[in-house]
Amino acid sequence: MLSRNPEIEESSGNIWADVGAPDAEERMAKALLSRWIDKQIVSRDLTQIEAAELMGLSQPEVSKVVRGRVSGFSLERLTRMINALGHDVRISVTPKTEERAHLLVATP
Secondary structure, eight states, rough: OOOOOOOOOOOOOHHHHHHTTTTTTHHHHHHHHHHHHHHHHHHOOOOHHHHHHTTTTOOOHHHHHHHHHHHHHHHHHHHHHHTTOOOOOOOOOOOOOOOSSSOOOOOO
């Protein structure tokens, strides 16, 4: 039976970390990058075939990326896709903080 007063826990901002998934930071980074790629494709009004040609992929691979199905793609490969769309990717190293001691990805 469902409790009338369920416990509510604030999200960390990373669903995979919240559920204890392995490689949570990498999964979140891939999700953010794939979302950025999708937004670029939509904003340029590209078909998946046109996007595939620009990024050197097949159309089915583009479909996977824009749907967030990126487990078979490395961060490096996603970065190359962004480069092919005419953007640079910047990686920055900062001192570790207690609450965020892992990989962080910032997107515009």
